[in-house]
Amino acid sequence: MTDSYDVVVIGGGVMGCATLHYLAKMGVTNSLLLERDTLAAGSTGRSMTILRNHYSNAITTRMAQESRNVIADFESETGHPGGFVNTGYVFLVIPGQEEALRANVALQNEHGVDSRAMTSEEAAAQWPEINFESVAAVAFEPDSGYADSSAVTNGFALSAREAGAEVRLGVNVTGIVLNRGRAVGVETDQGHINAGAIVLTAGPWIPEFLHSVGAPLPLTWVRHQVVKLHRPLNKIPTHPIIADTSNGISFRPDAGDLTLIGIREDPTDRDTYNQSVDPSCAADSLEYLVNRYPAFDEAGWDGGWSGLFTVTPDHHPIIDRVPGIDNLVVGAGFSGHGFKLSPTIGRGLAELAMHGKSTSIDMSVLRFTRFADDDLLSSAYGASVFA
Ligand SMILES: Cc1cc2nc3c(=O)[nH]c(=O)nc-3n(C[C@H](O)[C@H](O)[C@H](O)COP(=O)(O)OP(=O)(O)OC[C@H]3O[C@@H](n4cnc5c(N)ncnc54)[C@H](O)[C@@H]3O)c2cc1C
Structure with missing residues (x-):
């Protein structure tokens, strides 16, 4: 007999797992998540997991604020730890961006964020340990920090499974089956599965699915490198997260004496990109860091990794039903900021699947058709990871 579920979620990154959790919270437990690899095998497992609130639009500000509160107290939401560490976030802008920074801080304050x-x-x-040369203004968020991508993703999945939802790993979804304008199931390498609704959260691998149902989106990929350093603990026991619009670099402390630096966004091939760090990139990061934070002059490089940002033309995601296929919902194009927004996005995707719209937060500005309508979101610092 063919398996049948009320909802099938394709992809077990943080978005798919958050969706499964919020479906379960809504009482929808006849649901199935299919992941071809392991949970968090895609962009999620390579994330720097920075949670900040500095955004240019009300929608992202609100999503970041609500999501931060969920992740900071993840055990209350899921019964499992999320590894939140409160470091504070220091955002640096170059001359010409001071007004934009102040406007964003005012927006954050309107939403109750301490910025x-x-x-x-x-x-x-x-x-005093930081060199603010060439910095025109600073925004400081004392409540921001970072979390553990594996803990959060698995925590969402575990809580959904405890409520009765199912997760199957090692299952490759090969197609979405349509019948009279509705999604009725998925084809997999292990057979057909019927679905009342489908949520597509396959990260960088979404475009093929959308092409196959005749609803393409302008999604591309860039390679972002994460350089790992050992810092001298006697000189720098810890430090806040620091992000800099002059070069797109962010850096944060990690466990022990580690500091992670996120650097560069280079167009790349999704399936064959170099997943390690370029030595030239590590050298650039160190040079930048020693200038910005001189006590890093004794830091040592210890490898790192690269991952994919899936980007849209305005660096904001698409959270919507696929036009003309009401029961096919897509969450795509999270750039370098999906992790921090995942609780509210998972909840929005679950609501779209069950009610046809995101009810807790109105996400209609993130609609599927905004590119075709030439109605893109704008950002104070241009279309970038700091959107
Ligand atoms: C280097 C790096 C640093 C980042 N830093 C931050 C940060 O500091 N803060 C922040 O908020 N965000 C950050 N991000 C962004 C964030 O990690 C992503 O936006 C988020 O993880 C996207 O999650 P996802 O679930 O949509 O996609 P993914 O994690 O890519 O998950 C998609 C899943 O779908 C599965 N899949 C694909 N095709 C199929 C198929 N046919 N059948 C079954 N399964 C399939 C994949 O195996 C994968 O597990 C960073 C990303 C990278 C790469």
Whole structure:
């Protein structure tokens, strides 16, 4: 007999697992997540997992704020730890971006986020160990931090499974089956499965599915490198997360004496890209860091990794039903900021699958058709990872 589920979720990254969790919370437990590899095998497992609130639009500000609160107290949401570490977030902008920074901080404050605009002199007084040369203004978020991508992804999946949902690993979904304008099931390398609704969260591998149902989206990929350093603990026991619009670099502390630096966005081939770090990139990161934070002059490089950002033309995601196929929902194009938004996005995708719209937060500005309509979202710092 063919298996049948109310909802089938394709892809076990943080978005698919969050969706399964929120479906279960809505009482929908006859649901199945299919993952061809292991959970968090895609972009999720390569994430820097930074949670910050500095965004240019109300929708992302609100999603970031609500999501941060869920991840910071993840055990209350799922019964499992999420590994949140509160470091604070220091955001640096170049001359010409001061007004934009202040407007964003005001937006964050309107949404109840503790975010503070500072001059570079005020920031230098607070963090004398940091060199604020060439920085025009600073935004500081004391409540921001980072979490554990594996813990959060598995925590969402575990809580859904405890409620009765099913997760199958090692199952490759090969197609979406349509009948009279509705999605009725999926083909897999292990047979057909019937579905009342389908949520597509296959990360960088979404385009083929959308092409096959005649609804393409402008999605591309860039390679982002994460350089791993050992810092001298006697000189730098820890440090806040620091992000810099002058070069797109972010860096954060990790366990022990580790510091991670996220650098570069280079167009790449999704399936054959180099998953390690370029030595030239490690050298550039160290040079930048020693200038920005001189005590890193004794830091040592210890490898790292690369991962994929899946990007849309405005660096904002698509959270919507596929036009003309009401029961096929897609969550795509999360750029370098999907992890931090995953709780609210998972909840929105679950609501779209069951109610046809995202009810907790109105996500209609992230609609599927905005590219065709030439109605893109704008950002204070241009279309970038800092959207
Ligand atoms: C280097 C790097 C640093 C980042 N840093 C941050 C950060 O600091 N903060 C932040 O918020 N975000 C960050 N991000 C972004 C964030 O990690 C992503 O936006 C998020 O993880 C996307 O999750 P996803 O579930 O949509 O996709 P993915 O994690 O890619 O999951 C998709 C899953 O679908 C599966 N799949 C694909 N095709 C099939 C198929 N045919 N059948 C079955 N399964 C399939 C894949 O195996 C994969 O597990 C970073 C990303 C990278 C790469």
